[in-house]
Amino acid sequence: MNIIFVKEGPAYKAVHVNNLFKALRPYYPDARFICYTDDPKGVDIECIPLLYPLRKWWNKLVLFSKEFPAEGKCILFDLDIKVVRDPREYITNFHPLHTVSAYWKRDLPKYRIPHAFNTIINSSVLSWTNHKQTHIWEHFNTNRDYFMRKYRGIDGFIYNEKFNIRHHEDGILSRVESPLEGAAIESWNNVDFNEFGITVQKSA
Amino acid sequence: MWTSMNLESLYRKVLDISQQHYTDSKYDESIDLYRIQDLYDCVNHNQIKSKEWLVAEAGYLLADDDKMCIIGAWYGVLSHMLRAETKCLIDNIDMDPYTKVIGERLVADLNPQPSWYLMDGVDRYIENKDWYTVLCSTSCEHIPPNRFFELMKARPDDTLVIAQSNNNESELEHLNIHESVNDLADQCMICDIYYSGSKEFQGINGKYERHMVIGK
Numbered sequence: 001m002n003i004i005f006v007k008e009g010p011a012y013k014a015v016h017v018n019n020l021f022k023a024l025r026p027y028y029p030d031a032r033f034i035c036y037t038d039d040p041k042g043v044d045i046e047c048i049p050l051l052y053p054l055r056k057w058w059n060k061l062v063l064f065s066k067e068f069p070a071e072g073k074c075i076l077f078d079l080d081i082k083v084v085r086d087p088r089e090y091i092t093n094f095h096p097l098h099t100v101s102a103y104w105k106r107d108l109p110k111y112r113i114p115h116a117f118n119t120i121i122n123s124s125v126l127s128w129t130n131h132k133q134t135h136i137w138e139h140f141n142t143n144r145d146y147f148m149r150k151y152r153g154i155d156g157f158i159y160n161e162k163f164n165i166r167h168h169e170d171g172i173l174s175r176v177e178s179p180l181e182g183a184a185i186e187s188w189n190n191v192d193f194n195e196f197g198i199t200v201q202k203s204a
Numbered sequence: 205m206w207t208s209m210n211l212e213s214l215y216r217k218v219l220d221i222s223q224q225h226y227t228d229s230k231y232d233e234s235i236d237l238y239r240i241q242d243l244y245d246c247v248n249h250n251q252i253k254s255k256e257w258l259v260a261e262a263g264y265l266l267a268d269d270d271k272m273c274i275i276g277a278w279y280g281v282l283s284h285m286l287r288a289e290t291k292c293l294i295d296n297i298d299m300d301p302y303t304k305v306i307g308e309r310l311v312a313d314l315n316p317q318p319s320w321y322l323m324d325g326v327d328r329y330i331e332n333k334d335w336y337t338v339l340c341s342t343s344c345e346h347i348p349p350n351r352f353f354e355l356m357k358a359r360p361d362d363t364l365v366i367a368q369s370n371n372n373e374s375e376l377e378h379l380n381i382h383e384s385v386n387d388l389a390d391q392c393m394i395c396d397i398y399y400s401g402s403k404e405f406q407g408i409n410g411k412y413e414r415h416m417v418i419g420k
Contacts, residue, residue, distance in 0.1 A: 053350075053379045054379070055377075058376060115237040142299070143299060143300050143301070144299070144377075145299070145346060146300050149242060150242070
């Protein structure tokens, strides 16, 4: 099992990675913890340097490339989350790609208007089997700049490009703006994330 | 000479292509309506301003027997605008397959017509570096630094370079921004500068500077 964090740019700090490592290690004691980053300074876990020159969240797609050096089951956790309790009961499938179902959007018609290219999935917690999702990375690379103009982030790209994906059960994640009681993980997606005296502004 | 009449003609073509694209979408649900937004973006105020600047400063340097490679040509608006200045051969290079579909309609009535190559622009230039006499990109900020270095290192000394970049970090597809025109000139490895300058532009997230350098 690989537990992966992506840290590119100055917004998130080593302390965010290290804290998540400490929070998750009790649940995944045998996992290989990896930080895919441009700045390994202060990070307490194994770091893999950037393989491609992308910025911010677009780097998450590199994890699906055939060059990404991991074997077997993988879980990505975003850095703007807090682990509230054991998330393992929700992360049980690793093929195909599993994402969070965005419960705060999925029942609202405005997020399903086709030509808005919005999304009702969320990539704060992903699970997949490494090297089984290379088609996602390869598709992105066929027209990288266009996709980055068309979609605000990888959630929109994955959802609208119609890859075969599934979702974790509800309860994996609660979004602080519209909380889901009892969820295993709290996400600050699109909200200012204030942890360890460091405020990371929304969309950083 | 590039005039307001030429600009109106360009906008009319964009409107006609957009209308046809929407009409086609009524009978084919696979048609991507974001293309209309993207096509409008390629002729937005900043795009036209930056290309008019290029035409004004570089147009007179282009001879009719020049062979020009435009890397990251998008829908070929620059090739359209340059055609009013020169009859030189123009190759538009872009990885996006649909740029050719739209671009060829945009330049359909120009003589001679610019061409399209759908591939990595750096690869195309390096494979044909001794044939092209002009290397042009108005989107150097999109080319990763290592690839930009390969591109400029491969360029023969007598090839004219026309390069634009900017210091706008807010667009995530900008992988190689340049803080100043001197940074851009250095990365382009230009020894003999014919023109260099910077202009302020208004972006979605505030002001930024666009730089242009022309030389060999």
